[in-house]
Amino acid sequence: MRWTWTFFVLISFLPGKVREDGPSTDPPKKRGVTVEDMIAMTQWSDLAYFLGASPSTPVGIFSPDKRQFVVLVKKGILEQNTNEYSLLLFQTVEAFQSPKPVTVARMFSSSYRPGIKKARWLADNKTIVFLGENAGELPAVYSVNVKTRVMRKLTHHSTAIVAYDTNRSGEVIVYEADPPQSTVDRRTVEKEGVVVSTQTPYELLGSGCETFQKTEKADKKLFVQIGDQQAVQIASPDNLTEYLPLTLDPTGKFAVLAVYVKDVPPAWGEYEDKGLHPYIVEKRTPGVRSNVQQYMLLDIDQRMITPFVDAPIPWTNSGLAWAPDGKSIVISGLFAPLDSEGIADRNVRKSVPMTLEVNVETKQAVEISRAPLRVLRWDDESGNLTLEPGAKHGAEVVTYRKGPSGWEAVSANTSLRTFGTTPLEISLEEDMNTPPRIMAREPETDKKALLLDLNPQFAALTLTSVEEIHWNASDGHEARGGLYLPSPYVPGRRYPLVIQTHGFNPKRFWMDGPWSGAFAAQALASKGFVVVQADETLTGEEYTKFWSSPEEAPHEMSAFEGLVDFLDRRGLVDRNQVGLIGFSRTVYHVAYTLTHSDYHFGAAVLADGFDGGYFSYLLYPSGESAAVNGGMPSGRGLEAWLKNSPSFNLDRVHTPIRVEGYGPGSLLGQWGWLTGLSTLGKPVELINLPYATHLLVRPWDRYVSEQGAVDWFSFWLLGFEDDNPRKGEQYRRWERLKIQADQSAKLRRLASSPNREE
Numbered sequence: 001m002r003w004t005w006t007f008f009v010l011i012s013f014l015p016g017k018v019r020e021d022g023p024s025t026d027p028p029k030k031r032g033v034t035v036e037d038m039i040a041m042t043q044w045s046d047l048a049y050f051l052g053a054s055p056s057t058p059v060g061i062f063s064p065d066k067r068q069f070v071v072l073v074k075k076g077i078l079e080q081n082t083n084e085y086s087l088l089l090f091q092t093v094e095a096f097q098s099p100k101p102v103t104v105a106r107m108f109s110s111s112y113r114p115g116i117k118k119a120r121w122l123a124d125n126k127t128i129v130f131l132g133e134n135a136g137e138l139p140a141v142y143s144v145n146v147k148t149r150v151m152r153k154l155t156h157h158s159t160a161i162v163a164y165d166t167n168r169s170g171e172v173i174v175y176e177a178d179p180p181q182s183t184v185d186r187r188t189v190e191k192e193g194v195v196v197s198t199q200t201p202y203e204l205l206g207s208g209c210e211t212f213q214k215t216e217k218a219d220k221k222l223f224v225q226i227g228d229q230q231a232v233q234i235a236s237p238d239n240l241t242e243y244l245p246l247t248l249d250p251t252g253k254f255a256v257l258a259v260y261v262k263d264v265p266p267a268w269g270e271y272e273d274k275g276l277h278p279y280i281v282e283k284r285t286p287g288v289r290s291n292v293q294q295y296m297l298l299d300i301d302q303r304m305i306t307p308f309v310d311a312p313i314p315w316t317n318s319g320l321a322w323a324p325d326g327k328s329i330v331i332s333g334l335f336a337p338l339d340s341e342g343i344a345d346r347n348v349r350k351s352v353p354m355t356l357e358v359n360v361e362t363k364q365a366v367e368i369s370r371a372p373l374r375v376l377r378w379d380d381e382s383g384n385l386t387l388e389p390g391a392k393h394g395a396e397v398v399t400y401r402k403g404p405s406g407w408e409a410v411s412a413n414t415s416l417r418t419f420g421t422t423p424l425e426i427s428l429e430e431d432m433n434t435p436p437r438i439m440a441r442e443p444e445t446d447k448k449a450l451l452l453d454l455n456p457q458f459a460a461l462t463l464t465s466v467e468e469i470h471w472n473a474s475d476g477h478e479a480r481g482g483l484y485l486p487s488p489y490v491p492g493r494r495y496p497l498v499i500q501t502h503g504f505n506p507k508r509f510w511m512d513g514p515w516s517g518a519f520a521a522q523a524l525a526s527k528g529f530v531v532v533q534a535d536e537t538l539t540g541e542e543y544t545k546f547w548s549s550p551e552e553a554p555h556e557m558s559a560f561e562g563l564v565d566f567l568d569r570r571g572l573v574d575r576n577q578v579g580l581i582g583f584s585r586t587v588y589h590v591a592y593t594l595t596h597s598d599y600h601f602g603a604a605v606l607a608d609g610f611d612g613g614y615f616s617y618l619l620y621p622s623g624e625s626a627a628v629n630g631g632m633p634s635g636r637g638l639e640a641w642l643k644n645s646p647s648f649n650l651d652r653v654h655t656p657i658r659v660e661g662y663g664p665g666s667l668l669g670q671w672g673w674l675t676g677l678s679t680l681g682k683p684v685e686l687i688n689l690p691y692a693t694h695l696l697v698r699p700w701d702r703y704v705s706e707q708g709a710v711d712w713f714s715f716w717l718l719g720f721e722d723d724n725p726r727k728g729e730q731y732r733r734w735e736r737l738k739i740q741a742d743q744s745a746k747l748r749r750l751a752s753s754p755n756r757e758e
Contacts, residue, residue: 030462032487032526035707037461038511039076039699042454044428044436045085045114046072050695052503052514053374053391057118059438060090060426063125067092068146069426070104070128071438072119073454076699082108082135083697085115087128088452089146095424095440096449104128105144105151110135112693113162122170129154131164131175141166141173155225162220162242167252171227172300174248174255176220176240222257224300234298236305238262239289245318249326250380254360255298256308256320256329260289265310268292271335272351273314275548278627280312295331297360308363311335314353317390319375328359330385332375336365343367355387357407368400368407384410426451430509432466432482462487464525468506469532471566473558477537480504481563484521484531485572495530496577496602496717497567499560501586504535512706516696517583518607518660520706527714530573532563536586550630550644553592553612560589561599577602579713580655584609584694588628588646591673594657595649603716604655605709606673608662608694613647615672619665650676654748656683656741658712660705662692681744683737 046057060069069092074085085108088101107115111133119130126147133139141155141164154170155161157177164175220240225231236259244258269281279291297308309331317333332355336343343349343356343365355368355375372390379386385400385407401410425443430436438452464487470480481504486495500521503514513519513533521531537559538547546552560580567573578601582590587609594604610616610624614633617625629644631637642648650673659674661667667688677684687708692701711730714720716738721731 030460033461033463033511033522034526035520035523035703035710036078037457038520038523038706039078039702040457041511042073042075044071044438044454045074045116047114047117049428052505052508058377058426059428060422060424060440061119061121062092062422063121064123065125066423067125069424070119070146071101071426071452072116074115076702077108078699078703080108080110080135081698081700082110083115083699084108087116087119087130087144090451092423095426095451096442096447098449099451101452104146104149105130105132105142107132108135109133110698112697113139113160118164120166122166123168127170129166129170131161133160141175143170155231157223157231163246165246165248165255167248168250169252172248172252173225173231174246174298174300175223175225175231176242176246176257177223179219179221222298222305224298224303226300232303234303234305236296238294238296244293245295245320247320247322247329249322249329249360250324251326253300253326255300256331256360257296257298257305258293258313258318259296261292261294261312262289264290264292264312267338268312270338270350271312273312273335273353274544276312276314278548278624295334297363308360309334309356309358309365310337310339317353317372317374319387321375321378321385323357323378324380324383327361328357330355330357330368330375330378332356332373332387333390336367340365344370357402366406369398369409371398373398430507432468432506432509433463435463435509462526464489464522468504469566471562473537473555473562474565475555475558475562477542477555477558479534479537479559479562481532481534482506482510482521484525484529484533486528486530487525492571494574495528495572496579496713497530497532497564497573497575498524498579498581498713498717499563500531500533500581501556501560501589502536502583504533515583516702516706517662517694518581518605518705518709519583520710523706523710524713527710527720528718529579529713530567532567534559534563548624548627550628550640552628553589553644554596556586556589557593557597560593561597564599576600577717579603579605579717581605581607581709582609583607588612591646592644594655595646595652601655603658603713605658605660605712606670607660607705608666608670611647611669611673612645613672614641614645615647616669619668647672647676650680650682653677653680653682654744656712656716656737657685658708659684659686660708661686661688662694662696662701664690666694681740683741683744685733685737 060071062069069090071088074083076083086103087105089104090099090101109115113133115133117131119128121128126145127143129143131139132142139160140153142151142153144151159178161175161177164173166173222234222236222240223231224234238259238261240259246257248255264280293313295308296305298305312335314333319332321330333353334356335353336349338349340349352370354370355373356365357368358365373387374390376386376388383401388397398409400407425441427439428436429439435455435458437450439448440451441448464484467483469483470478473479500513500519511522513521521533524531546555564575564578568575580590580601587606588611590604590606591611612625612628626632630640633641659670661670670686674684674686689701696702696705711722715734
């Protein structure tokens with residue numbers, strides 16, 4: 001067999017339960033970091049923080065009277081394949097007395113969804129409402145009394161509730177839920193076949209043997225529940241998903257939510273957002289949802305949803321904050337409607353996302369700022385509107401206040417963690433060398449204290465230090481990243497290098513990387529690798545110029561090449577022992593590098609991403625593949641594809657590649673690498689995690705991907721095989737691939753030899 005395909009998560013690869021010894025008076029002996037340590041790390045739980053952005057909620061969620069607050073944390077439990085979520089309660093007056101938190105709610109999620117999500121206090125100062133999920137149970141909206149610890153299920157829906165919000169009293173609940181699963185029995189399918197209309201290939205091929213099941217990622221149903229009354233469904237003409245905003249005003253009269261628009265207004269073609277525009281103007285099959293988002297308004301009394309702002313939503317800096325009286329809402333990162341009166345001129349409206357205040361009754365928008373900012377909070381007591389710097393922008397935090405003449409900026413340099421008038425500032429402190437800790441600060445006196453050490457177990461680990469580095473790409477532009485040295489590090493020795501891609505932030509502490517899929521920086525460093533977490537270099541004007549064009553991948557490839565040169569000159573790495581990891585968008589950058597660079601790469605991982613290939617184009621003809629390759633793959637455009645697309649240059653690959661697909665759709669998207677390379681006799685392995693999401697959450701999925709990357713690079717770059725007997729089959733597969741790689745290298749040498757026999 002010339003290639004191998006692992007379709008299921010092999011539970012036998014998972015480590016056994018660690019033996020628990022009795023207490024010892026000796027100081028713990030430090031050891032290197034493992035993938036198990038990364039999964040078990042306790043983290044503050046917030047979606048925006050998980051996605052790499054600034055927090056979308058305050059770290060400490062205070063009760064209305066400010067006398068107590070809760071902090072939500074999570075950690076992975078590898079043995080059970082669950083994530084544990086805990087809601088920890090603190091008393092404000094005890095914050096500087098090394099308090100021990102009280103756990104008022106604990107949930108164990110076995111899915112990709114959070115066990116506790118969107119926790120918020122009600123006006124009675126004793127009740128917290130949240131969306132919760134326990135393993136084996138459907139997600140529902142719960143309340144918990146922080147005094148009695150009594151938990152109550154507020155919703156009883158027949159399918160999973162995936163998003164919700166409630167008003168101050170908790171009387172009104174708006175939620176989105178999975179639709180009932182529609183099935184057609186096998187007999188009907190055999191008799192009538194399946195009419196292919198809006199289904200994607202993965203939906204068709206993902207059906208079971210006995211039934212044909214149609215599922216849609218963005219087809220949630222909207223409901224309103226008032227008190228103990230039965231929930232009422234609200235018809236939506238567009239597609240809903242839990243990943244887009246849903247927020248109810250404080251009084252419970254209106255909700256604002258984002259949807260994927262089914263029918264994009266032709267006038268929106270004037271908007272000039274480079275990433276969004278191809279999706280606005282693309283030709284779609286009728287009934288297929290677009291990738292264009294719009295804000296909608298739900299009138300609770302009328303049970304009706306209507307368009308709120310007649311403009312598409314860009315993909316960065318989105319944020320919402322209700323006015324205390326619920327009569328208007330501030331939205332950041334949004335285009336103004338083209339027909340807006342009093343908001344700049346038309347050229348600005350169609351090209352510059354803004355922060356706007358929109359009246360919920362008149363739907364009239366007022367400009368607050370054109371700067372790339374993201375709204376954090378509109379404080380009930382002070383009336384302050386706080387906005388933070390948006391993506392790819394270095395501006396300072398700004399506070400606005402609404403006066404008789406409109407909105408005015410009143411201060412700058414406000415702390416990112418300031419969420420209104422509270423007696424304490426509860427913040428998350430970390431940097432690239434400091435694990436996150438929860439801190440309490442008294443604003444008036446600047447008194448500060450450690451509130452919670454999230455990971456005291458790190459004292460027993462040898463964490464490698466991280467250095468921010470800057471280098472020149474091979475085309476001359478500047479790049480940056482975080483350098484993880486091996487642990488232990490011996491000066492003067494050259495080490496193998498693994499380049500992790502897709503972002504770097506010196507203010508964040510990463511055991512693995514900015515994302516969990518395939519990244520394992522600290523564990524790789526403990527195995528003897530130099531690891532660099534490389535930032536994307538397309539920012540500012542370069543982003544506008546190169547993104548989604550044939551220059552995008554060469555620009556990023558030059559950063560990888562320049563990094564190898566830079567570390568080689570420093571005497572840190574062996575330039576012939578270099579590995580690359582691509583995830584999501586950077587799969588394309590790494591794939592292009594492997595097929596177009598003259599540099600040598602000893603191993604690579606392509607984890608669940610866009611690759612700019614022909615197979616992906618056939619599956620998702622959105623125009624993105626055409627944009628990066630210089631045209632459609634036909635006629636004159638085919639010549640550009642033959643030059644640019646990685647899928648048409650697989651003959652240039654001389655690197656063992658591990659391809660990872662998360663979910664059924666991704667499996668098809670990665671298939672071209674498997675068949676293309678295996679047909680050419682090149683070493684390739686495809687690992688499919690059929691129940692995983694794009695951002696890996698479940699412990700077993702993370703373990704297979706992250707430990708798989710550690711083992712893969714150790715095998716190809718260090719010649720190391722773990723002696724764990726559970727991994728025997730894995731190494732037998734890879735040894736066969738190595739024989740194949742050696743034979744391929746031998747044939748290349750013979751072909752290039754001037755004395756070869758004809």
